[in-house]
Amino acid sequence: MPQTRTRESHLLTFRVGATEFAVSAAEVAEVLRLPKLTRVPLAPAGLLGVTSLRGAIVPVVSLAKLLGEEAAPSTASARVLLLQLGTPIGIAVDAVGTLTRMRSDAQGEAAPAAGRLFVQGGKTVRSITLSDLIQREFAGLMRGGGRAEAPSAVVGTARRAEAERVFLTFDLGGQSYALPLDEVAEVLAAPPEIATVPQTDQAMLGVVTLRDALLPIASLGALLGLRPGPADRSSVRIVVARIGKTRVGLLVDRLQTILRAAPEMIDAVPSLLDRGLGEARITSICRLPSGRGLVSILSAERLFRDEAVARLLADTGQETSAMNDPTQKGAVEQVLVFQLGAEEYALPVSAVGEVMRLPDRLTRVPRAPSFVEGVMNHRGKALPVIDQRRRFDIDGESVPERRRVIVTTIGGLEAGFVVDSVSQILGLTPDQLRPTPEMTADGASLFSRVADLGDGRLVLLIEPRELLDRAERDLLAALDTGDAVAT
Incomplete structure (x- = not known):
């Protein structure tokens, strides 16, 4: 008489509401505390959000909502089970229990299968196919996850072919200034601290780290000869300006808007005013529509005349190549x-x-x-x-x-x-x-x-x-x- 072969499988138990569940431990890549989630609008209610785990974007779903139940408020015992079901998926549960063993014969139905949850109900154990629940609410998610390739860049519009100029505008000392958008690499929130560099120009505030390189930070107000005034720290921004292949951060009080202006809206600076420290760095004046005011147009290169850029980079211990265009690391x-x-x-x-x-x-x-x-x-x-x-x-x-x-x-x-x-x-x-x-x-x-x-x-x-x-x-x-x- 042939002997009945038995096998053991490890199960991880957990709780959602008052119901006890278990899942094959082999499918659990990790158990972690509820991470910071980014909500995705217009997604099904079962999706709590997405998070970044070791370089991958992982969706986190509520098992309670997948089962058609109300999700309980999150507590300190809440956990996320990171499962490998063809693609990484996080399952939010109320609490994690213990690691147990399940024994079954070789033909037994109780042996855990891929994507299967076991539910303890009295003396009986029933199973739920988790992948079916996810497939029902998230069509496409179980077909291999993300798209094979990112969509192509947005094609140009007819407006871009027109002669309009595009500027980034910002506030400084209660006045509106702008830089041509093609001279702006990016705009960053001001960090809590800027590392100071001894014996530098008074306009030089220090340096910060940006993509593994030192970015010199200058006070745009000082470059324009403006007196420093009170500013809301939360609104202060660093405009990273391009000067050739060099990058310099300019501290401004507040980011305003992106402005498109037809050539007839831009006037040269009156010669009578083109003098002094601030005025000499203004290249033109833009008249806003409907008499909404004027914007002084700056030039990044003109801001740092007389080899000031070379001096700033020397003061921060850098060569120009250290701040080369980040496109060297790939398209930006x-x-x-x-x-x-x-x-x-x-x-x-x-x-x-x-x-x-x-x-x-x-x-x-x-x-x-x-x-x-x-x-x-x-x-x-x-x-x-x-x-x-x-x-x-x-x-x-x-x-x-x-x-x-x-x-x-x-x-x-x-x-x-x-x-x-x-x-x-x-x-x-x-x-x-x-x-x-x-x-x-x-x-x-x-x-x-x-x-x-x-x-x-x-x-x-x-x-x-x-x-x-x-x-x-x-x-x-x-x-x-x-x-x-x-x-």
Whole structure:
């Protein structure tokens, strides 16, 4: 009589609500505390967010919501089980128990299978196929995870071919200044500390580390001969200016907008005023539309005349090659980073027409859906202004004076998207970009990639074409079904 062979498998037990579960320990790559999560708007309710684990973007899902239950508030015992189910997936659970053994005969049904959870119910044990639960809510996620390749860069628009000039504007000492956008490498939040360098020029504040190289930081106010004034530390930014292949950080009080100006809006500096320390560094004056004021246009190279750049680099112990163009490490993609609630998002700078303050008053549109705040006059055209906070279902309130309108134009589509604030321009290298797992049921590619900036900071990159297509599609659908607001 042949002997019945038995085998042992290790199971890791855990709890969700009042229910005890177990999973094959062989499928658990790691058990970790609930990490910092980046919420993905428009994703199914079961997705808590995405996080960065050892260079990979990992979706974290709620097992309670996958089972159709209410998720309990997170406590100190909450954990995430990192499972390998064809692609890494984090499963949020309320608590982790112990490691146990399960014995079964060779033909037994109780032996753990890939992607299977065991549920203890009284004296019986039933199994749930976890991959089926995930597949049902996240179509595409179990088909191999992220996309094979990142989408191509946004194609140029007709507007870019026009003769307009593009500037980055900022506040300094209560006045508006600007640098040509092609002279700006990126914009960074000011670090808590800047390492000082002895015996340097009075405009030289020190150095910070940027992508494994030292970046000299200069006071733009001192370069312009302005007296230092009080500034909100949280709004202070470093504009990284290009001077040939060199990079120098300029400290400014606040980032303003991206401005596009036709040549006829830009005037030379009157010769009577082109004297003195500050005026000599201003190359031209831009007149804002509708008499909204003037912006002084600077030149990065002109800011550091008389071999000042060489002196600054010498003072920081660097050669010019130390601050070479980061494209030596791969192509750099410039993106505009903005906030909605507690999350950060980004659009390619190439798709941003302008960034402007939200007007005090917008013209309301009868029967427009609730996410359309109204229309504004933009270069003689009626520009629809869309509240992106509502479209992404973001909780909380924004600060009115910090809200901005990002004008995005792709092909014949153009719209203004209202965001809580615009914080910086980043130059992203390929090693910072990760594909986003397909987390929505229809496989939409609104969030095509994720920028992993380290220290748990993730920025979701939005595909401009998809953003505009969705806005147009939703607007037409709302008007067609009568799902609109009366004004």
